[in-house]
Amino acid sequence: xxxxxxxxxxxxxxxxxxxxxxxxxxxxxxxxxxxxxxxxxxxxxxxxxxxxxxxxxxxxxxxxxxxxxxxxxxxxxxxxxxxxxxxxxxxxxxxxxxxxxxxxxxxxxxxxxxxxxxxxxxxxxxxxxxxxxxxxxxxxxxxxxxxxxxxxxxxxxxxxxxxxxxxxxxxxxxxxxxxxxxxxxxxxxxxxxxxxxxxxxxxxxxxxxx
Amino acid sequence: xxxxxxxxxxxxxxxxxxxxxxxxxxxxxxxxxxxxxxxxxxxxxxxxxxxxxxxxxxxxxxxxxxxxxxxxxxxxxxxxxxxxxxxxxxxxxxxxxxxxxxxxxxxxxxxxxxxxxxxxxxxxxxxxxxxxxxxxxxxxxxxxxxxxxxxxxxxxxxxxxxxxxxxxxxxxxxxxxxxxxxxxxxxxxxxxxxxxxxxxxxxxxxxxxx
Numbered sequence: 001x002x003x004x005x006x007x008x009x010x011x012x013x014x015x016x017x018x019x020x021x022x023x024x025x026x027x028x029x030x031x032x033x034x035x036x037x038x039x040x041x042x043x044x045x046x047x048x049x050x051x052x053x054x055x056x057x058x059x060x061x062x063x064x065x066x067x068x069x070x071x072x073x074x075x076x077x078x079x080x081x082x083x084x085x086x087x088x089x090x091x092x093x094x095x096x097x098x099x100x101x102x103x104x105x106x107x108x109x110x111x112x113x114x115x116x117x118x119x120x121x122x123x124x125x126x127x128x129x130x131x132x133x134x135x136x137x138x139x140x141x142x143x144x145x146x147x148x149x150x151x152x153x154x155x156x157x158x159x160x161x162x163x164x165x166x167x168x169x170x171x172x173x174x175x176x177x178x179x180x181x182x183x184x185x186x187x188x189x190x191x192x193x194x195x196x197x198x199x200x201x202x203x204x205x206x207x208x209x210x
Numbered sequence: 211x212x213x214x215x216x217x218x219x220x221x222x223x224x225x226x227x228x229x230x231x232x233x234x235x236x237x238x239x240x241x242x243x244x245x246x247x248x249x250x251x252x253x254x255x256x257x258x259x260x261x262x263x264x265x266x267x268x269x270x271x272x273x274x275x276x277x278x279x280x281x282x283x284x285x286x287x288x289x290x291x292x293x294x295x296x297x298x299x300x301x302x303x304x305x306x307x308x309x310x311x312x313x314x315x316x317x318x319x320x321x322x323x324x325x326x327x328x329x330x331x332x333x334x335x336x337x338x339x340x341x342x343x344x345x346x347x348x349x350x351x352x353x354x355x356x357x358x359x360x361x362x363x364x365x366x367x368x369x370x371x372x373x374x375x376x377x378x379x380x381x382x383x384x385x386x387x388x389x390x391x392x393x394x395x396x397x398x399x400x401x402x403x404x405x406x407x408x409x410x411x412x413x414x415x416x417x418x419x420x
Contacts, residue, residue, distance in 0.1 A: 112400075117258040151218055175364060177339070
């Protein structure tokens with residue numbers, strides 16, 4: 001395994017942290033013991049290719065997220081740090097072919113769950129905000145391209161009432177466009193842009209579903 | 211000068227690129243020759259310090275931005291890549307003391323100006339979108355702290371009608387909170403969060419104003 005040289009947030013240890021699979025409870029308003037969550041995920045991403053077109057692709061797959069020991073036993077004060085340690089999502093469209101999304105091993109994809117400074121009316125009174133900064137690789141064999149982002153994709157989930165926020169919808173915070181580079185010519189101009197990303201966390205998966 | 215190990219975008223050469231100072235024209239709808247723009251900047255940033263409070267600070271200072279050769283002579287097709295090569299902004303508030311913001315030399319702060327894929331009604335028909343991903347250091351000597359971001363701060367300017375977009379207002383695309391880490395304990399938990407950032411580009415400065 002490559003050691004990431006680019007850290008998008010705080011590292012979280014996986015040493016001695018147990019895997020959590022299907023059947024494990026998700027308890028609302030309760031900071032959980034550390035764990036490696038094995039969860040389903042789906043996403044709808046839009047790619048803009050300059051001069052060619054815009055393509056919206058539905059992805060399905062799974063993630064593995066390691067969670068730190070909460071900073072407090074009390075939900076309202078607890079902060080939990082997270083690292084996205086594995087991801088595989090697959091989608092397809094006619095023009096771009098099959099696309100497989102995995103983590104960029106050069107990057108530590110990292111995030112956290114904490115009480116927001118700006119709670120809004122639609123959120124429960126003790127709801128938390130979840131964020132994760134992700135470095136990904138989009139493998140597009142039909143085009144012979146592997147694309148990578150150089151600004152992390154910021155995935156956010158609001159109104160978080162349990163950890164993990166299984167079943168919750170989320171958004172990639174992309175302002176207008178996020179450049180994607182050919183991993184083999186990363187200092188050249190961007191090949192494509194991610195212009196929208198909406199996702200939903202699934203529930204715990206069984207090991208054989210990963 | 212440190213060679214950045216973390217590149218937030220495409221590198222732009224400074225070799226043989228002339229400095230541009232006060233007195234230089236800014237011509238609308240015209241892709242300019244490459245240059246290093248020496249520009250004023252002001253910003254209003256809000257910092258949240260968990261358990262302590264939220265502080266809004268006005269900054270003033272300057273930036274140096276190198277621009278690439280445009281990819282086309284025609285405004286509507288032209289793309290220009292940019293690197294923020296130097297920055298100094300100073301602000302102050304009672305609780306945090308004097309704050310000096312400079313670039314993080316570990317990061318290549320990079321961006322681009324191009325026609326957006328999602329033009330909106332308020333923009334001129336040929337307006338461009340400007341974005342820059344920035345790694346910064348916030349030096350707070352009163353608190354004995356230097357804070358850094360690990361997700362780049364995405365500075366954006368819309369409705370760009372000239373390059374550089376001198377005088378234009380912009381925004382830091384921060385969703386709820388962006389963690390800031392103690393540069394001497396960057397793997398520990400965040401010390402503070404940037405919760406809002408609004409800025410305005412100034413015009414060209416004279417060398418003695420830098």
